[in-house]
Amino acid sequence: MVGVCVVQPLRAGVYELMSIAVPPSHQKFGYGTALLRWIIDFFRKSGARQIEVGTGTFGYQLAFYQRHGFRVTGIDRDFFIRNYPEPIFEDGIQLFDMLRLTLRYPGSGT
Ligand SMILES: CC(C)(COP(=O)(O)OP(=O)(O)OC[C@H]1O[C@@H](n2cnc3c(N)ncnc32)[C@H](O)[C@@H]1OP(=O)(O)O)[C@@H](O)C(=O)NCCC(=O)NCCS
Numbered sequence: 001m002v003g004v005c006v007v008q009p010l011r012a013g014v015y016e017l018m019s020i021a022v023p024p025s026h027q028k029f030g031y032g033t034a035l036l037r038w039i040i041d042f043f044r045k046s047g048a049r050q051i052e053v054g055t056g057t058f059g060y061q062l063a064f065y066q067r068h069g070f071r072v073t074g075i076d077r078d079f080f081i082r083n084y085p086e087p088i089f090e091d092g093i094q095l096f097d098m099l100r101l102t103l104r105y106p107g108s109g110t
Helices: 031-045 060-066 079-083
Strands: 004-011 014-021 050-055 071-076 098-104
Touching (some): 004 031, 014 031, 031 050, 050 060
Antiparallel strands (some): 004 014, 050 098
16 A cells, blocks of 8 residues: 545535545655545546645645645634644644645536
8 A cells, every 4th residue: 555545525515635645655656646636536426516625734735736726715824723732843844824725626516
């Protein structure tokens, strides 16, 4: 296994990609892109209207999602302060705000 993802339903026709990860030893080989494509196709075929994702890391992950059609739809300010008891750091940067991105399926009427 070289990748995992967690998707949960939010409301009718709307799903949230809660987590997607490939271990560092296997990153940059295209597995993450293949998995994200699979998720997008799977939920399109299931009749979903949109997929949302939230990220506190505004690095390469942003391009990873934007390349597949995700657009910025909001900022949840201080999300990581309000929801976690301890500070979280990624690449030495403390996470504060969650950027919300949404992929709307063409023709879904939203
Ligand atoms: C995001 C993630 C799932 C992508 O998986 P992957 O198998 O590396 O994806 P790909 O090989 O398809 O690469 C996708 C892009 O991400 C870039 N990338 C992947 N890992 C990277 C890293 N550690 N540092 C910088 N860029 C990275 C790749 O270079 C590629 O960009 P490019 O097409 O411009 O070259 C994986 O990097 C990961 O698990 N990261 C840590 C967890 C995480 O951040 N999850 C998302 C939370 S919002």
